[in-house]
Amino acid sequence: MEPEEIGAAEGRVERIAAIDVAKASGMVCMRLPHRSREGRRVQEVWNVAATTNAVLELGDRLLCQGVTRVVMEATGSYWKVFFFLLEARGLECWLVNARDVKNVPGRPKTDKLDAVWLAKLAERGMLRPSFVPPKPVRQLRDLTRTRTVLMEERSRHKQRVEKLLEDAQVKLSTVATDIFGVSGRAMMEAMIAGERDPRTLAQLAKGRMTTKKDALALALTGQFEEHHAFLCRTLLDSIDHLTAQIDKLSARITTAIEDLPGPDGGRDRQGPGLVQRLDAIPGVGPTTAQILLAELGPDMRIFPTSDRLASWAKLCPRTVQSGTKQAPGRTGKGNPWLKGALGEAAMAASRTNTFLGARYRRIVKRRGHKKALVAVARSILVIVWHLINDPDTEYNDLGPDHHQRLIDPARRTRDLVRQLTALGHHVTLAPAG
Numbered sequence: 327m328e329p330e331e332i333g334a335a336e337g338r339v340e341r342i343a344a345i346d347v348a349k350a351s352g353m354v355c356m357r358l359p360h361r362s363r364e365g366r367r368v369q370e371v372w373n374v375a376a377t378t379n380a381v382l383e384l385g386d387r388l389l390c391q392g393v394t395r396v397v398m399e400a401t402g403s404y405w406k407v408f409f410f411l412l413e414a415r416g417l418e419c420w421l422v423n424a425r426d427v428k429n430v431p432g433r434p435k436t437d438k439l440d441a442v443w444l445a446k447l448a449e450r451g452m453l454r455p456s457f458v459p460p461k462p463v464r465q466l467r468d469l470t471r472t473r474t475v476l477m478e479e480r481s482r483h484k485q486r487v488e489k490l491l492e493d494a495q496v497k498l499s500t501v502a503t504d505i506f507g508v509s510g511r512a513m514m515e516a517m518i519a520g521e522r523d524p525r526t527l528a529q530l531a532k533g534r535m536t537t538k539k540d541a542l543a544l545a546l547t548g549q550f551e552e553h554h555a556f557l558c559r560t561l562l563d564s565i566d567h568l569t570a571q572i573d574k575l576s577a578r579i580t581t582a583i584e585d586l587p588g589p590d591g592g593r594d595r596q597g598p599g600l601v602q603r604l605d606a607i608p609g610v611g612p613t614t615a616q617i618l619l620a621e622l623g624p625d626m627r628i629f630p631t632s633d634r635l636a637s638w639a640k641l642c643p644r645t646v647q648s649g650t651k652q653a654p655g656r657t658g659k660g661n662p663w664l665k666g667a668l669g670e671a672a673m674a675a676s677r678t679n680t681f682l683g684a685r686y687r688r689i690v691k692r693r694g695h696k697k698a699l700v701a702v703a704r705s706i707l708v709i710v711w712h713l714i715n716d717p718d719t720e721y722n723d724l725g726p727d728h729h730q731r732l733i734d735p736a737r738r739t740r741d742l743v744r745q746l747t748a749l750g751h752h753v754t755l756a757p758a759g
Contacts, residue, residue: 343388344445345398346437347405351375352398354384355441357449358391369445371438376407385415393417397448399424399440400456409458420448420455427453457638463623466582470620471663473575480568487514487561495548501541506565509535513546514562518555579616586624600624603713606721607706608682609675614667618710621664626715632708639664641704657700665703672702682706684726 346353352374360366374384388396396412397420398405405421413419422444429435429443447453459467484506488499496517502510512530521527528542535542583597597619604615622635629635636642640660646653676686682702690698713719743753 339395339449339451341391341393341395342445342449343393343396344441344448345374345396345408346441346444347376347398347401347408348437349376349402349404352408353437353441355438355445356388356391356393357445358393369442371441373437376404378407378411381408381411382415385412385417388412388417389415395420395448397422397444397453399427399444419458420453421458422448422453423456457628459623462582462586463620466579466586466620467663469575469579469582470617473572473579474617474663474666476568476572476575480565480572483561483565483568487558487565490554490557490561491548491550494550494554496550497545497548498542501538501545502535507535508532511562513542514558517546517550518559518562520555522550576613579620583616583619586619597624599717600714603720604710607671607675607709607713608678608680608723609671609673609702609706611674614671617663617667619714621661621667622710622714624714626711629711632711635711636704636707639668639707641665641668641700641707668703668706669699671706672699675702675706679726681724681726681728684729688729 341358343354343356346355353371354374355369355371358368358370360368374380395418396408398408400421400423409419409421427444427447429440433439458464488505491498491505491514498505498510498513504510505514509531512532513527516527516530524543524546527546528539531539531542583601586597600619601612601615604610604618605612610618626635629638633642638660640658643654643657646655672682672686675682676690676699677683682705685705686698686702689701693701709721713721739755743755746753
């Protein structure tokens with residue numbers, strides 16, 4: 327094995343600062359070269375309040391000392407005041423994963439020691455920066471994540487309504503696929519208004535529900551009282567309010583995507599076009615496409631290859647090797663918003679008659695449902711990387727029979743004959759037709 331050459335860029339960072347972030351303050355450790363003694367280092371540690379003026383003064387002090395890099399650990403959302411204000415001052419800021427900066431076990435743990443340890447790791451080039459997108463993408467993230475939270479809350483309220491109807495012995499959900507459709511909503515509004523006759527309520531059915539009036543009359547026979555009407559009214563009002571808020575967020579997201587700058591920060595707006603091209607992927611709808619764009623951003627230069635992106639998203643297993651044994655490790659947590667959207671897209675794609683659907687069905691037979699979904703989610707993410715990285719690329723489905731077309735008929739025939747022979751059969755081949 328030939329020796330590996332290490333570049334000079336991986337050497338020591340001469341002027342470094344590290345911040346152990348807390349809610350109300352941050353412990354700063356600055357390490358600089360000694361002024362007169364070559365090879366020696368000078369270290370200074372002090373506490374800084376997590377206020378705007380104090381952080382701006384810290385930035386000026388670090389600039390005066392010639393600090394070239396500031397490293398901080400991702401601690402909740404408390405790192406943001408230090409990161410954004412110091413970055414605005416012109417300092418290179420690194421946000422690092424807390425898992426990568428754990429101290430040596432058995433040693434004392436204080437804020438001062440944590441800051442010193444973080445600074446020592448940073449100056450030796452032993453840390454990797456996390457992906458912090460630019461401000462327009464961060465704002466788009468805030469919108470899409472808030473919309474996701476409100477949609478989840480609305481789903482919980484809908485489940486509470488169904489539970490309330492079950493408590494009143496009203497089995498509307500056994501007949502109607504969606505009790506919050508036009509027919510179901512009209513029936514619930516009528517019950518809240520005081521109507522209790524099941525036949526009269528069943529007459530409110532619309533569309534395809536009109537063929538189920540007899541079943542609806544049986545399902546609507548219960549003991550819906552004024553107590554249930556009050557709770558149902560409260561929950562429905564909450565659902566309507568959340569729906570209005572979600573619609574406002576969706577409109578704001580569409581505007582934010584239209585104003586999203588290009589990869590070079592120019593005026594070439596690519597957001598709407600990216601959403602349309604991502605929407606072409608099986609299992610990915612407009613909402614999921616917006617989430618993917620918000621979590622990844624329009625610039626793929628931060629991820630040089632699709633494999634790097636899959637590794638960052640924790641959609642590939644970690645290699646665990648010891649001696650002659652090598653086994654796949656856990657994929658890791660990754661970005662929960664991105665993995666949630668990809669998981670929903672993979673679930674939807676698994677039911678389609680497409681290449682992604684065929685990939686799921688091939689893997690699920692030997693690896694199980696969960697691993698098959700992760701594999702499909704990774705395939706979707708690779709497709710997303712190519713679509714974002716190259717603005718001229720369009721999605722072209724390979725088809726559900728893609729793997730079958732790659733099979734060599736002669737080799738497949740030999741394999742089948744060998745298997746039948748091993749089972750004790752004498753095989754004679756004859757041309758078809």
